[in-house]
Amino acid sequence: MNDIIIKAGHLSKRFHVRKKEKTFLRTIKSLLRANYDSDELYVLKDISFEIKRGDKVAIIGKNGCGKTTLLRILAGIYDLTSGALCVNGNPVSFLKSSAGTYSELTITDNIYLFGAIYGLERDFLRNKIDKILDTAELTRLAFCPLKELSSGQAVRFAFSIFSLVESDFLMFDESLVSLDAGFAEKSKVYFENLFRSEKTVLMASHNAHFLNDYCKTALWIDDGRIRMHGKINEVIGAYDRSFQNS
Amino acid sequence: MNSKIFPFKLIIRISKLFSKKNRNILRELTRSEFKLTDHNSILGISWSFINPSLTLLVMYFIFKGRFGQKFYAYPLYLLIGIITVNFFISATSASIKVFSSNRDIVLNTTSPRELLILSQLFVHTYKFIIELVICLVLSLFYGIFSPIFILLLLPLLLSYLFLIASFGFLLSTVYCFARDIEYIWVLTSRLLFFVTPVFYKLNYTSPSFRNAIYWGNPITPFLTSFYEIIMNSGSFRLSNYLYALLLGFIFFVFGYFIFLVIENSTVERA
Numbered sequence: 001m002n003d004i005i006i007k008a009g010h011l012s013k014r015f016h017v018r019k020k021e022k023t024f025l026r027t028i029k030s031l032l033r034a035n036y037d038s039d040e041l042y043v044l045k046d047i048s049f050e051i052k053r054g055d056k057v058a059i060i061g062k063n064g065c066g067k068t069t070l071l072r073i074l075a076g077i078y079d080l081t082s083g084a085l086c087v088n089g090n091p092v093s094f095l096k097s098s099a100g101t102y103s104e105l106t107i108t109d110n111i112y113l114f115g116a117i118y119g120l121e122r123d124f125l126r127n128k129i130d131k132i133l134d135t136a137e138l139t140r141l142a143f144c145p146l147k148e149l150s151s152g153q154a155v156r157f158a159f160s161i162f163s164l165v166e167s168d169f170l171m172f173d174e175s176l177v178s179l180d181a182g183f184a185e186k187s188k189v190y191f192e193n194l195f196r197s198e199k200t201v202l203m204a205s206h207n208a209h210f211l212n213d214y215c216k217t218a219l220w221i222d223d224g225r226i227r228m229h230g231k232i233n234e235v236i237g238a239y240d241r242s243f244q245n246s
Numbered sequence: 247m248n249s250k251i252f253p254f255k256l257i258i259r260i261s262k263l264f265s266k267k268n269r270n271i272l273r274e275l276t277r278s279e280f281k282l283t284d285h286n287s288i289l290g291i292s293w294s295f296i297n298p299s300l301t302l303l304v305m306y307f308i309f310k311g312r313f314g315q316k317f318y319a320y321p322l323y324l325l326i327g328i329i330t331v332n333f334f335i336s337a338t339s340a341s342i343k344v345f346s347s348n349r350d351i352v353l354n355t356t357s358p359r360e361l362l363i364l365s366q367l368f369v370h371t372y373k374f375i376i377e378l379v380i381c382l383v384l385s386l387f388y389g390i391f392s393p394i395f396i397l398l399l400l401p402l403l404l405s406y407l408f409l410i411a412s413f414g415f416l417l418s419t420v421y422c423f424a425r426d427i428e429y430i431w432v433l434t435s436r437l438l439f440f441v442t443p444v445f446y447k448l449n450y451t452s453p454s455f456r457n458a459i460y461w462g463n464p465i466t467p468f469l470t471s472f473y474e475i476i477m478n479s480g481s482f483r484l485s486n487y488l489y490a491l492l493l494g495f496i497f498f499v500f501g502y503f504i505f506l507v508i509e510n511s512t513v514e515r516a
Contacts, residue, residue: 112277
C-alpha cells in the first residue's frame with residue numbers, strides 16, 4: 001500500500017475576479033474585444049506538500065488564505081490550474097453543514113438527503129434516526145422545517161449524521177463553528193476516536209486549541225503559499241506569534 | 247477535456263453516475279424535489295393536472311371550429327400535444343437554476359452535478375407518465391387504443407428524456423455564465439405551443455412551414471410519434487419514430503459533452 005496519501009507538486013489555483021461592476025455596455029465591450037474584463041486571482045500559488053496515510057493534519061491560516069480552496073481541490077470539487085496532485089484514496093469531506101440539505105423540508109427528510117450525499121442508505125438511517133435526533137438534541141423538532149433551526153442546531157444536525165460515515169480519509173472545514181460548549185463536549189469523543197484511529201484526517205479551523213488536541217502536524221497557508229509545514233505545536237506557535245508581531 | 251478521449255470519459259462517467267451511492271443520492275434528491283414542488287400547497291399535486299386541463303379547455307374551444315372538425319378524437323390530440331410540450335417546458339425550466347440554487351451541494355460535496363438535473367427531470371417525468379396513462383385511457387375510450395403500439399412508447403419516452411436532459415445540461419451551464427438565458431427560455435417556451443403541432447396537424451400547414459418545424463424543432467418528431475402510437479390511426483411511420491430515437495441520443499451526447507467540457511468553470515460560477 002502506498003504510504004503517501006496526498007502528494008501535491010507546485011499546485012496553483014486561479015480564479016477570475018471582475019475588475020469593475022458588470023454592466024450591459026461593459027459586457028458587450030468585453031465580448032467584442034475578447035477580453036473578459038477580469039483579473040486573475042491566484043488563491044493557491046505553487047504549493048507542494050505530502051501527507052502520509054494515517055496522518056492527522058491541521059490546515060491553518062487567515063480567512064481567505066486558501067484553506068477551503070485547498071480542501072475542495074483535494075476532494076475533487078475544483079480542478080487545479082497548474083501543478084500536479086495525486087490523491088490515493090477517496091476523501092469524504094465535511095465542508096459545510098448546509099450542503100445537502102433543503103431548508104423547506106423537515107429535519108427527518110433532510111436526514112435521508114444529507115445522509116445520501118455522504119453515502120448513507122435510507123434503511124441504515126431509518127434504524128439510526130432516533131440516535132441522530134437524540135445526539136443532535138432535536139428529537140422534539142423531528143418534523144419541523146430545517147429553516148427553523150438556529151445555525152448551531154443546524155451544525156449539530158449535520159454533524160450527528162456525518163459522524164456515522166465510515167471512511168478511512170476524512171476532511172473537515174471549520175466543522176465546529178457555532179457549536180455550543182455542550183455539543184462540543186459530545187463531539188470530543190468522536191474526534192478523540194479519530195485521533196487514535198489509523199484514519200487520515202485533514203482539518204481546517206481557526207480554533208488552535210481544537211487543532212492542537214486532534215492533529216499531529218499542521219500546514220500553515222498564508223496568502224496562497226505554504227508558510228510552514230511541521231509539528232502542530234511549532235506551527236501553531238509560529239502562527240500565533242505572527243499576530244503578535246503584526 | 248481532450249475531445250479524442252471523450253467517448254471513454256463519457257462511458258466511465260455514466261457508469262459512475264449510476265453507482266449504488268449515486269443511485270441513492272438521485273433517489274433522495276428526486277424525493278426531496280418532489281416534496282418541494284407542491285410544498286405548502288393546498289391542492290398539492292392536483293395543480294400538475296389542473297394546468298394542462300385548463301389549457302386543453304381553452305385550446306379546444308378556440309380551435310375546435312378551425313381544426314377540430316377535420317379529425318377524430320381532437321380533445322385527445324390536443325391533450326397529447328399539451329402534456330408533451332408542457333413536460334419539455336417545465337422540466338427544462340426547472341433545470342435552468344439548478345446549480346445556483348444548489349450551490350452548497352455543487353461547491354461542497356463530491357456528488358456528480360448531473361444528479362441535480364436528473365432529479366428535476368425525474369420529478370416531472372413522474373407527472374408526465376401519469377398524464378400519458380390518462381391519454382391511454384382516453385385512447386381506449388375513443389376505440390383507437392392498440393396494445394402492440396404501446397410497446398413502442400417506452401423507447402420513445404426514454405429518448406425524449408435524453409432530449410430534455412440535454413437541454414437541462416445546456417441551459418443550466420449557460421445560466422452560470424449569463425442569467426439572460428432564463429428570460430430567453432421563458433420567451434422560447436411561449437412560442438413552443440405554436441411552433442409544435444399541438445393544435446394543428448403538420449399536413450395542414452404549408453410545405454416550408456412544415457419542413458421548418460419538423461427539422462428545426464426537436465420536439466416535433468417526438469410529438470408526432472406520440473400521436474401515432476397513442477392514437478393508432480394507421481398512420482404510424484417507422485422512419486419518424488427512428489428519427490426521434492436517434493435525435494434524443496444525439497442531443498444527449500452533445501449536451502453532455504458541452505456540460506463536461508466546461509463543468510469546472512460552471513461550478514466556479516454557480
